[in-house]
Amino acid sequence: MKIVIVGAGEVGTHLSETLSVADHDVTVIERDEALAQTLTETVDVRVVKGNGSSASTLLKAGASKCDFFLAMTSSDETNLVSASLAKALGAKKTFARAHDATYRDNTLINHQRHFGIDHLVNPEALAAVELAKRIRNPGRVAVEDFGRGQIEVKSIEIQSGAKVCDIPLKDLKLPGNIRIGLVQRDDTNIVANANTTLKVGDQVTVFGHPDSLFETKALFDPSSKGSKKISVTILSGSEIAISLARLLSNPRFKIRIIERDLKHCEALAERLPSVTMIHGDGTSLRVLEEEEIGHSDFFVACRKDDEDNIMTCLQAFKLGAKHTMLAINRADYIEILEKLNTNLGVELAVSPRIAATNEVLRYIGKKPFIQLEDSVREEIDNNFIIELDIAEKSSVVDKKIRDIEWPEECVLVGHEHNYMPRTPTGDDILRAGDSIIAIICKSRIKELLKLTK
Template identity: 50%
Template sequence: MKIIIVGAGEVGSNLSTVLAASGHDVTLIERSEGHCERLEEEQNARIVTGNGGSARQLVEVGVAKCDAFLAMTSDDRTNIISCSLAKGLGAKNTIARIHDETYSDTSILNYQLHFGIDLLVNPEAICAVELAKEIRSAGRVEVEHFARGQIEVQRQRVARGSRLIGKKLKDIKLDPQVRIGYIHRGDQTEIANADSVLQQDDIVTLFGHPEVLFALREKFDPKQKVELSRVVLFGGSETAINLIHLLKNPRFKIRVIEKDQAHCRRLAERFPHITVINGDATSIRLMEEEQIDCADYFVACTKDDEENILTCIQASKLGAKHVQLLINKGDYDDLLGMLQTRLDIEVAVSPRRATADFMLRNLSNESVSRLAEMPDGSQVLEVRISHSSSAIGRTIKDIHLPSGCLLVALLHKFKAKVPAADDTILAGDRVVVIVTGEKEKEVTKALV
């Protein structure tokens, strides 16, 4: 695959390394001549000194023939303009890195659609999804990457007293944003269908919007108590802001410790439901005053890696139940595993590594990816709808899939959702489907 990357900062240069190592033909455009000289020695890629926001420059590097154009500078506007130009000049697939939430807000205008960009990527938002996984609900099946946090997977036990016991799924009125995928009973696991009957102590695997799934817990277990989670964030960074959005349910009591007083004021005005503390979490005294020992989760997410590591060590020693760490610099990437093990850190994420993993999945030539395997041998697959697929233009109800499979998530270009019968399949869509092993070929033939 021919790939052009604009911007050779932490994210862009790492992407170049990872994609080149995967066998892609990479061209890296960077403004700084000095930086380009260093890149020539470090990168197995074509290095071009120039302006990725110049149409002339893009024509010179052959943008019309590239399979993917990635604008990864630290400036949102440069990235959006570069991708818009690249698309207009013939690039097949354009991906822009963004930070400002303005460009992901579609309430007035869909910026992605307006500028003709195939995908907007926010590394901090990707990291926030990783950090939020364990906070929101531990022990889920790992398919959240498919929907960038919009679709979640949870397991629920059907407890004594539930009104769902003895009912067929077709007779249960669940929110349309939810789909029951599996029913696990004793040693047996089955893919759910309309005639499946729920029994006491069944464990069901549900796909859907995170908050809708949480609201359904009482239906499965009437006596289940909602426990408050006390979450402390050190730093009011972009990652922290994205994490606050993901944890907006009232069951999360969030405190943010931020050193900059003006930024504290802005956070407090923007998020009146959280507590903002002006202070430095590297101070043991402040951590003790804020009773970090009572925190369920402590997340260090400033842009200073050394302070993040130090405060995680302190939070762990003071008794925080779970500790999470954000690492910004590439120098620490190889140490993430050791940091987690040695410092008792539950989750450690890196924007550049998370972005690289995300890009590898999205730029993969594979039409089918395996996301998870269940105990009974059935698979959770992500299927990319090719431009030659017979499913294009047809509604879900009109696609004849074999028995023993179930569509549980659909990702259009701009939005992920649990599919409804009247949803239409478009070229380039991705679907998550649960399928038994012997039916995999039939499903692939019907969708790819």
């Protein structure tokens, strides 16, 4: 594929290195002489020196004929203009990196639609999703390549007294568009259908929004009712922290943010009324002790200073915080942190830059089969979780999901339209270019592929 990247910073360089190794035809636009020269000497890509917001530069780089155009500079405005121009010139798919929440606020205007960009990538929001996944359920199994935190999958054992027993799934009213994909009974794996009934002892694989999964858990396991609130303390009111607080807006989380800037603290208190704002220097051991950080279930350091995040997590761990996690800006620190996990107590380190890179690569190098963790792969046995796109000429285009004759032993558990993922309902209409995710018996995969082509 032909790919044009604007920006030779850390994200752009990481993408160019990865994509060039995968034998794609990569061109990078960079206006900084030193960065352009470094990239030319270290990575096997074509480098065009110039302004990524210039139409003539984009034409020179081949943006009019590229399969993917990736605007990945540190300037949101440059990225928006560049991706918009590339789309107008003929680029098939355009991605723009955008940090500022202003460009994701669709209250007055949808910036993505206005500029004609296929996908806005927010590194901080993607990093927050990774943190939220771990906090929501430390033992969860996630569909990492689908949903960006909007769809998760969980394995639950049906306990005695569960309200879902002996009722066909078609008559079972599950909240929040929850979908049951697989049922493991003794040594047998069953792809769920409308007539499937659940029994005590069954191990079910359930898909849905994280909040819906939590609310549904009591239906499968009555003993889970009345679970205590999970306390989360976040260092700094950064963009990652704000995104994380919003992702954890469910009442089961008790969230505190420690912010040293008084004006920013007051502003966040208005924006996030359900969050307790604490004005203070969270890197101070005295402040951490006064706020009883040791009683926190999760401590998450989200400052822009990596060293502060690392040292504060170490202090929180020593004070007794059950789980400590952090955001890291220098991606090369992550490998070191993983090796020192036991001593530092850091369970998870996320990098906004790596998160953004992985998000883009998910679309460029999308595989037809989603690989789950080993424990789940053993459970699904002869069944696969497969993600695929709906072709323009597919017979399912413009049809409701309930009106489509799907292969036997196949259940849809995810639907993505305009890059917005959700668990599907029977009334959802499939459009050309949509993605679906399904659990399907291995022997039926060809039927599904034929249906969607």
